[in-house]
Amino acid sequence: MNLLWLQSGGCGGCSMSLLCADTTDFHGELRDAGIDLLWHPSLSLESGGEVTALLARILDGDLPLDALCIEGSLLRGPNGSGRFHIMAGTGVPMVEWVRKLAAKARHVVAVGSCAAWGGVTAGGDNPTDACGLQYEDDVRGGLLGAGFRAQGGLPVINIAGCPTHPSWVLDTLMALAADSFSEADLDTLGRPRFYADQLVHHGCTRNEYYEFKASAEKPSDLGCMMEHMGCKGTQAHADCNTRLWNGEGSCTRGGYACISCTEPGFQEPGHAFHATPKIAGIPIGLPTDMPKAWFVALASLSKSATPKRVKVNAVSDHIVVPPVARRTRLK
Amino acid sequence: MTRLLVGPFNRVEGDLEVTLDIADGRVTSAHVNAPMYRGFEQILRGREPHDALVYVPRICGICSVSQSVASARALADLGGMRMPPNGQHVTNVILATENLADHLTHFYLFFMPDFTRPVYAGMPWHAEAVRRFAPQAGEQVRAAIAARQRWFTLLGTLAGKWPHTQSIDPGGSTRAVDAAEGVRLLARVREFRRFLETHTFGAPLEQIAALDSEAALDAWHASDPLAGDLRFFLTVARDAALAALGAGPGRYLSYGAYPQPGGGTALGAGVWHAGRLSAVDVAGIREDATHAWLNDAAGPQHPGSGITVPDPDKPGAYTWNKAPRLGGEIVECGAIARQLASAHPLVLDLVGRHGGTVYTRVVSRLLELARVVPMMEDWLRALRPGDAFCTPGPLPDEGMGAGLGEAARGSLGHWLTVRNGVISNYQIVAPTTWNFSPRDAAGRPGALEMALEGAPVRDGETTPVAVQHIVRSFDPCMVCTVH
Numbered sequence: 019m020n021l022l023w024l025q026s027g028g029c030g031g032c033s034m035s036l037l038c039a040d041t042t043d044f045h046g047e048l049r050d051a052g053i054d055l056l057w058h059p060s061l062s063l064e065s066g067g068e069v070t071a072l073l074a075r076i077l078d079g080d081l082p083l084d085a086l087c088i089e090g091s092l093l094r095g096p097n098g099s100g101r102f103h104i105m106a107g108t109g110v111p112m113v114e115w116v117r118k119l120a121a122k123a124r125h126v127v128a129v130g131s132c133a134a135w136g137g138v139t140a141g142g143d144n145p146t147d148a149c150g151l152q153y154e155d156d157v158r159g160g161l162l163g164a165g166f167r168a169q170g171g172l173p174v175i176n177i178a179g180c181p182t183h184p185s186w187v188l189d190t191l192m193a194l195a196a197d198s199f200s201e202a203d204l205d206t207l208g209r210p211r212f213y214a215d216q217l218v219h220h221g222c223t224r225n226e227y228y229e230f231k232a233s234a235e236k237p238s239d240l241g242c243m244m245e246h247m248g249c250k251g252t253q254a255h256a257d258c259n260t261r262l263w264n265g266e267g268s269c270t271r272g273g274y275a276c277i278s279c280t281e282p283g284f285q286e287p288g289h290a291f292h293a294t295p296k297i298a299g300i301p302i303g304l305p306t307d308m309p310k311a312w313f314v315a316l317a318s319l320s321k322s323a324t325p326k327r328v329k330v331n332a333v334s335d336h337i338v339v340p341p342v343a344r345r346t347r348l349k
Numbered sequence: 350m351t352r353l354l355v356g357p358f359n360r361v362e363g364d365l366e367v368t369l370d371i372a373d374g375r376v377t378s379a380h381v382n383a384p385m386y387r388g389f390e391q392i393l394r395g396r397e398p399h400d401a402l403v404y405v406p407r408i409c410g411i412c413s414v415s416q417s418v419a420s421a422r423a424l425a426d427l428g429g430m431r432m433p434p435n436g437q438h439v440t441n442v443i444l445a446t447e448n449l450a451d452h453l454t455h456f457y458l459f460f461m462p463d464f465t466r467p468v469y470a471g472m473p474w475h476a477e478a479v480r481r482f483a484p485q486a487g488e489q490v491r492a493a494i495a496a497r498q499r500w501f502t503l504l505g506t507l508a509g510k511w512p513h514t515q516s517i518d519p520g521g522s523t524r525a526v527d528a529a530e531g532v533r534l535l536a537r538v539r540e541f542r543r544f545l546e547t548h549t550f551g552a553p554l555e556q557i558a559a560l561d562s563e564a565a566l567d568a569w570h571a572s573d574p575l576a577g578d579l580r581f582f583l584t585v586a587r588d589a590a591l592a593a594l595g596a597g598p599g600r601y602l603s604y605g606a607y608p609q610p611g612g613g614t615a616l617g618a619g620v621w622h623a624g625r626l627s628a629v630d631v632a633g634i635r636e637d638a639t640h641a642w643l644n645d646a647a648g649p650q651h652p653g654s655g656i657t658v659p660d661p662d663k664p665g666a667y668t669w670n671k672a673p674r675l676g677g678e679i680v681e682c683g684a685i686a687r688q689l690a691s692a693h694p695l696v697l698d699l700v701g702r703h704g705g706t707v708y709t710r711v712v713s714r715l716l717e718l719a720r721v722v723p724m725m726e727d728w729l730r731a732l733r734p735g736d737a738f739c740t741p742g743p744l745p746d747e748g749m750g751a752g753l754g755e756a757a758r759g760s761l762g763h764w765l766t767v768r769n770g771v772i773s774n775y776q777i778v779a780p781t782t783w784n785f786s787p788r789d790a791a792g793r794p795g796a797l798e799m800a801l802e803g804a805p806v807r808d809g810e811t812t813p814v815a816v817q818h819i820v821r822s823f824d825p826c827m828v829c830t831v832h
């Protein structure tokens with residue numbers, strides 16, 4: 019599978035994250051999966067004229083392009099000119115390069131929330147008129163249009179995340195290379211279901227605190243971060259707490275809130291990221307699929323049943339009260 | 350005279366274009382264009398101040414933690430907060446992990462592959478360069494990626510993930526470390542030490558850090574010229590005359606790296622020029638946007654009061670980057686500046702003999718790998734489980750803050766102003782903003798633009814290899830540059 023990777027209005031962090039893939043031989047893993055990296059901004063020898071010659075061969079149809087990976091938002095401004103990113107050495111806006119190359123590609127992959135939805139670059143008043151390949155936040159359209167389909171028949175594959183987990187990207191690319199990825203593998207927002215059908219809450223190490231609504235009150239506290247600290251793990255579609263990051267990490271394990279970075283529009287939640295918005299003391303964002311009345315009832319019940327151990331540890335940065343060690347065989 | 354437009358420049362972070370005027374086989378003039386603008390300073394306006402900690406790491410995927418640390422320091426300055434010792438140590442370990450990973454990535458993935466180019470096919474070391482450093486296939490490239498992957502597991506534990514952590518708070522670290530974890534983290538640092546001592550240096554880190562002159566470096570090199578990747582680089586550097594290539598402005602800036610709980614920084618601060626170190630006059634920084642596609646009606650501004658407003662049709666502009674100047678002077682920042690400010694004898698000697706060139710920049714970066722890993726071991730041993738890791742405090746509704754520090758590539762500063770509880774202004778001056786600055790109002794070129802003047806261009810070259818060495822010797826980060 020011939021793969022071309024280009025970057026535009028983003029930070030390059032999805033590429034940097036990709037290099038953290040859990041393998042002893044990154045390039046060997048790509049090669050063995052049949053993935054041929056035609057060019058990547060960080061990983062290829064070719065520079066300058068060598069790159070533009072390669073792009074010309076793709077556009078001329080001399081070199082088949084099986085997968086076009088775009089990282090970063092597409093910058094349409096100023097005034098629709100695309101001049102906020104002219105691809106170096108070419109005098110042509112990157113959005114033009116992407117439109118032309120996407121028309122030649124068997125698959126088009128948005129790597130990261132910027133390329134998928136616009137992401138952080140589309141924050142504030144979106145000074146560069148940034149959008150995703152096929153979405154602008156949660157509205158279909160984007161640079162390529164709502165009806166776009168790549169040559170292989172699929173819409174843009176949105177590997178959303180800020181950054182993306184390296185194995186979300188690798189698992190998708192390896193499945194594409196093996197011709198084992200179909201439209202049924204995408205969720206309603208075009209994200210691979212193998213990670214988007216999960217919630218960040220699944221596998222969170224703070225689950226006991228969640229169950230008892232024993233909440234963290236300040237950074238470094240061990241308690242659940244949903245009630246006060248802005249955590250959206252019970253709503254965010256991703257498997258971050260079962261497919262861990264950089265060994266044994268995740269946002270919640272690192273002591274900070276999930277900001278739901280796989281969701282369109284996450285960059286403008288309408289409240290401060292580090293504080294949970296509430297109405298009458300009840301968080302506005304309730305756990306996915308949970309009826310509000312039940313949430314309120316269960317929360318109030320579990321708060322009154324919180325063991326002292328859980329209550330004390332929740333507002334400490336280390337275990338102050340350990341679980342009781344019973345002497346007998348546990349039943 | 351001929352003119353060359355060079356780009357896209359890869360194996361730098363982000364997109365880069367260089368325009369070269371060439372006469373008699375030499376570059377006579379260079380213009381550096383950072384061709385992408387995203388507008389973080391505009392996006393941050395009107396936000397709750399703490400939100401900066403979500404936004405600024407996403408300026409850059411390779412210096413993400415550096416941006417977080419600068420922002421946390423600016424917020425701490427605004428709110429009058431201090432990190433407790435545990436929080437300071439963990440923050441330093443997190444930042445050092447990123448900085449050293451960037452040095453490793455630069456050497457193995459970005460810089461060395463250029464010596465595998467066909468233009469060097471006649472060199473006795475070319476086949477060995479290909480074996481070690483061919484992108485995607487080179488043995489050492491692949492080993493370095495694997496070592497980097499393991500190295501970053503430090504941040505899975507300490508920072509949740511890399512890049513884009515929110516674990517760095519103005520009050521310290523959101524992730525406390527218990528005693529058993531401290532032991533495990535130290536073992537992971539030792540694993541990286543083993544990689545460096547086996548592959549990069551072929552010698553103990555302490556032996557590299559103790560090299561105190563070019564003569565000592567040369568003697569160590571001569572003892573086994575191809576053993577380890579630093580000695581291989583020294584062999585190549587001699588043949589490719591890298592010590593005489595790409596001399597910068599000769600004035601070096603470091604804000605000081607890794608603040609210590611007792612005061613001071615582990616790597617020194619200062620402006621080094623003509624053999625003398627002086628204090629950094631931060632008030633003397635001005636950003637000149639004469640040649641940027643940005644509004645400069647108010648003239649050069651201190652970042653505390655600067656603005657960033659696009660003006661894409663501005664006559665005479667050729668980049669999105671501003672031209673920062675320190676007391677009116679052009680400066681270079683990076684590992685070389687930090688080692689000069691720390692008075693490391695090897696770098697003092699090398700810069701005294703050759704100036705700041707491709708050779709001295711690369712050696713300084715590798716020396717820093719050898720010097721900082723043992724510091725990280727000390728910081729991890731200094732953790733006191735049970736004591737606080739984070740002592741957060743409230744932020745005022747009105748005020749200003751500045752956060753200065755050292756990213757892998759050099760001096761990074763954040764300046765913010767808060768009015769009515771929201772950010773009314775936020776300005777960032779990143780390392781490559783300094784190093785890859787365009788001309789200023791007086792027409793004086795930036796550090797890279799100067800360094801490229803005189804670079805040799807071979808017959809028929811459209812992307813001159815000497816230009817590539819010089820550009821990459823700065824380890825530019827273009828996404829930070831403009832932001």
